[in-house]
Amino acid sequence: MKAGNEAAGAANAAPAKTQPEQLPVRINDKPYYPDGDPQMPLLWYLRDVLRLTGTKFGCGIGACGACTVLIDGKAARACLTPMQAVSGRAITTIEGLEGAQLHPVQQAWLEHDVAQCGYCQAGQIMAAIDLLARKRKPSDDDIGEIANLCRCGTYPRIRSAIQRAAVLMAEGNS
Amino acid sequence: MSPTLALTRRRFLKFGLTASGALLVGYRCSAAARATVPSELLGDDLVSLTAFVMIERDNRVVIGARGCEIGQGVITSLPMLIAEELDVEWSRVRVIQLPYGYEEVDGKPSNRYGDQFAGGSTSIQTAWKDLREAGALARWLLLQAAANAWSVPVENLRTEAGHVLNVDGRTLSYGALARTAAALPMPANAPAPKDPDSFKLVGKPIRAADGRRIVTGQNRYGIDEYLSGALVAVMLRCPYLDGTLESLDDSEARKVRGVRDVVRIEGPKPGEPFDGPLAAGVAVLADNTWAALQGRNALKPVWKQGPWAEESSAALAARANALLDEDKDGIEVRKDGDLAKSRKRARHSLSARYEVPFLAHATLEPPGALIELRQDGALLIASMQNPSGASRVISELTGLPRDRIEIRLPRSGGGFGRRLENDFVAEAVQIAKLAGKPVKLMWTREDDLAHDFYRPFGVHALSATLDRRNRVEGWTHRCAATSRTYRTARMQDDPAWTGCLEPDDFPAGLVDDLEKTFFPVQSGMPRGWWRAPLHTFHAFAVQSFIDEIAYEVRRDAVELRLEMLGEAREISYRGHGGPVFDTGRMANVLRLCAEKIHWKEKRTDGRGIGIACHFTFGGYTAHAFEVSMDGERLRIHRAICVVDVGRVVNPLGLEAQMMGGTIDGISTALNLAITVRDGQVEQKNFPQYPLLKMADAPKKVEVHIVESTRDPVGGGEMGIASVAPALANAIFATTTVRIRKLPLLPELMRML
Numbered sequence A: 001m002k003a004g005n006e007a008a009g010a011a012n013a014a015p016a017k018t019q020p021e022q023l024p025v026r027i028n029d030k031p032y033y034p035d036g037d038p039q040m041p042l043l044w045y046l047r048d049v050l051r052l053t054g055t056k057f058g059c060g061i062g063a064c065g066a067c068t069v070l071i072d073g074k075a076a077r078a079c080l081t082p083m084q085a086v087s088g089r090a091i092t093t094i095e096g097l098e099g100a101q102l103h104p105v106q107q108a109w110l111e112h113d114v115a116q117c118g119y120c121q122a123g124q125i126m127a128a129i130d131l132l133a134r135k136r137k138p139s140d141d142d143i144g145e146i147a148n149l150c151r152c153g154t155y156p157r158i159r160s161a162i163q164r165a166a167v168l169m170a171e172g173n174s
Numbered sequence B: 001m002s003p004t005l006a007l008t009r010r011r012f013l014k015f016g017l018t019a020s021g022a023l024l025v026g027y028r029c030s031a032a033a034r035a036t037v038p039s040e041l042l043g044d045d046l047v048s049l050t051a052f053v054m055i056e057r058d059n060r061v062v063i064g065a066r067g068c069e070i071g072q073g074v075i076t077s078l079p080m081l082i083a084e085e086l087d088v089e090w091s092r093v094r095v096i097q098l099p100y101g102y103e104e105v106d107g108k109p110s111n112r113y114g115d116q117f118a119g120g121s122t123s124i125q126t127a128w129k130d131l132r133e134a135g136a137l138a139r140w141l142l143l144q145a146a147a148n149a150w151s152v153p154v155e156n157l158r159t160e161a162g163h164v165l166n167v168d169g170r171t172l173s174y175g176a177l178a179r180t181a182a183a184l185p186m187p188a189n190a191p192a193p194k195d196p197d198s199f200k201l202v203g204k205p206i207r208a209a210d211g212r213r214i215v216t217g218q219n220r221y222g223i224d225e226y227l228s229g230a231l232v233a234v235m236l237r238c239p240y241l242d243g244t245l246e247s248l249d250d251s252e253a254r255k256v257r258g259v260r261d262v263v264r265i266e267g268p269k270p271g272e273p274f275d276g277p278l279a280a281g282v283a284v285l286a287d288n289t290w291a292a293l294q295g296r297n298a299l300k301p302v303w304k305q306g307p308w309a310e311e312s313s314a315a316l317a318a319r320a321n322a323l324l325d326e327d328k329d330g331i332e333v334r335k336d337g338d339l340a341k342s343r344k345r346a347r348h349s350l351s352a353r354y355e356v357p358f359l360a361h362a363t364l365e366p367p368g369a370l371i372e373l374r375q376d377g378a379l380l381i382a383s384m385q386n387p388s389g390a391s392r393v394i395s396e397l398t399g400l401p402r403d404r405i406e407i408r409l410p411r412s413g414g415g416f417g418r419r420l421e422n423d424f425v426a427e428a429v430q431i432a433k434l435a436g437k438p439v440k441l442m443w444t445r446e447d448d449l450a451h452d453f454y455r456p457f458g459v460h461a462l463s464a465t466l467d468r469r470n471r472v473e474g475w476t477h478r479c480a481a482t483s484r485t486y487r488t489a490r491m492q493d494d495p496a497w498t499g500c501l502e503p504d505d506f507p508a509g510l511v512d513d514l515e516k517t518f519f520p521v522q523s524g525m526p527r528g529w530w531r532a533p534l535h536t537f538h539a540f541a542v543q544s545f546i547d548e549i550a551y552e553v554r555r556d557a558v559e560l561r562l563e564m565l566g567e568a569r570e571i572s573y574r575g576h577g578g579p580v581f582d583t584g585r586m587a588n589v590l591r592l593c594a595e596k597i598h599w600k601e602k603r604t605d606g607r608g609i610g611i612a613c614h615f616t617f618g619g620y621t622a623h624a625f626e627v628s629m630d631g632e633r634l635r636i637h638r639a640i641c642v643v644d645v646g647r648v649v650n651p652l653g654l655e656a657q658m659m660g661g662t663i664d665g666i667s668t669a670l671n672l673a674i675t676v677r678d679g680q681v682e683q684k685n686f687p688q689y690p691l692l693k694m695a696d697a698p699k700k701v702e703v704h705i706v707e708s709t710r711d712p713v714g715g716g717e718m719g720i721a722s723v724a725p726a727l728a729n730a731i732f733a734t735t736t737v738r739i740r741k742l743p744l745l746p747e748l749m750r751m752l
């Protein structure tokens, strides 16, 4: 499945060839020089071209948050972000979180067994990371600002997992 | 069964391996010789001990999960049952998802893994029997193998944590025994499973078996599967119910970079059952989803409106009410005693009508399918609930025998009944046939909301008569609705009220004089099963009405319900979840729920509480909410759910289902409706079908699980039916506004 002129599949799409006139988009710490339709939303580039399918499609209009990724550390809707807007920026997807060990938010998600169908959870986790980067001890209302939809109704466990992640992160920093 | 030239390569390989010593045995003793396991289970160091169990030399255990995982937790709970019977430590178990297990036994369709259907909350109930037996069989083989190795009677042996223990102190690991165990002949009778009172694992909270794969984004759902050479297909479907494509200009679409083909798909024949695509349409095939979407945008179709061009929600409601007013030619659902008499005697009588809307399933992962058709077989990977239905659909459309159709069952991004249908599979097959290529069919949210099998729409007219001590004596439930059976091939012989009214549901059997009558309302909207279908459809009316009665005659709403339930006993219940309804278990969850919400405590802070209870598919549930109005905003301060589903396999999973069911119930009751206008569905995407957001959901759902030693039923659908009435009752308590139409919030805003 090729995306316009882009090389098909993750293997060919990475890493970058030298194209000095274009700033690479860094995705999970690897540079890419997409040469397909600049209007293509990041969501489809991630999924169809790089096969990073952890980022999900739920609505395509920015209403559900299933496609939430971090762009320069801030939560953004990949379905509304055209590729032309991300050159020179750093993108983190759910696949890029895990280092030597799970990210504390992923850890907290596991501890609280948050997922039901799990489809929204990558987006929820990215949104939670963004929130915790801004508020180290988020209040209930702060957490309520996350507008990602969960069709399965996992919100109470998302809340407790975020509180738990805040504790884990504070411990990690001390 | 012997290898023949007709066997596919994969099958032959498996068979070869079988012959070389890694004996694969079935969970049914009789089918032992035929059972196979998926290729990912086969390995040098693995020995298959049943179709579900593989044991590694180092004593780690792989357990196959057979169910369609749609978020209800069967990838964890079903393997737990096997692990329990096998006596292995959960920490040493790796769970893998099994594919669809179609096979033919004596020429008849069968399934080597048993029941893989995800509907009606039956997975646990079925597995409680056959998967426990499968685990017990594997354990039996290991015990026999150890008895042979030591030349001791099997009575001297017991198992614990993956080992066989001899009374003399010797032990052997399962890993060491697996090969000889696998070569043993099957027992004549299935070995008996354990006494549930001795369970070590079942009943303990266990996290999702594939949780780590979910939080790391590694889990692949149906939508995440790709196949080399496959094109992405996106369809433009006729927006009019049963409309057709009159003409098409696809010249611009074909110019879009990446678009490879445009094909037309026939819709269903008006009036005939839906056994394929739901609507006529055009499929755009492209190199990737974005190109396909761009191509779709560039299509210029001319649609011909179908026979339902005039259909609207307003007209349907008017028609339903007119049928109830005329009260002619209703279909009798149940009739007890003599209503005329109780009416005459009545001290009080009361009636009210309640309206419930069409609903869409809106699974967060939209429908879709990846299909490859070959001369000699097919491969389907899709998120689904009904793989045997999919296998039939593919076979019918391609002429391929069903045992040549491989179906994999990835985790699904929600089900709720949407994936019991296989229209999207039929579409993918038709497109793949026309394109001559493998196809990855993608649905968008717009497609999903406009082309669903909707929960029926209907109006419930309830009336009750009370004697001079204000006890309910007579009960009438008349329902006018768009019948669920509409154009469903397998329901053509079912009565029209199926899925809308249940003869034996509360308060049937508890009041002397009772009538239930159904009036079908014609509509072109496709209808389907929506989470706890029948129950979410009518419990709102019944449980709201009880509250109205209590208020009218100044009785306590809990007391009134308890009085109607009467003394604890089992009464006949012929619907799904029967054969009995236990009034005592219902009363118990209701009492407990009342206690938890502090029912007797008067609220003086503007808050109101409401309660309701309902019996769904063998499970007993009660909900209570404490709410208040904050300007135009409804605040839910407390949400309580009490449930009795018998013995609990995984309390953590059950709690999740109850919490999720409660929030789904709140989301749906407050805001969700599908409406029709000019023969088209009006809702386009989430802004018009606004699922509850975290900020509006209760921060906590207090779930209380009744301890029980009864055989378990499932939990996927038990946590929702009593939500809407409990909420409506709570809103009444705080606002004195009685809402009789779902969704509640728009009505409340209109009435305040």
Ligand code: FES
Residues within 6 Å of the ligand: A056, A057, A058, A059, A060, A061, A062, A063, A064, A065, A066, A067, A068, A077, A078, A079, A080
């Ligand atoms: S898919 Fe991007 S917000 Fe829904």
Ligand code: FES
Residues within 6 Å of the ligand: A115, A116, A117, A118, A119, A120, A121, A149, A150, A151, A152, A153, A154, B071, B364, B413, B414
């Ligand atoms: S867990 Fe299913 S949508 Fe959130």
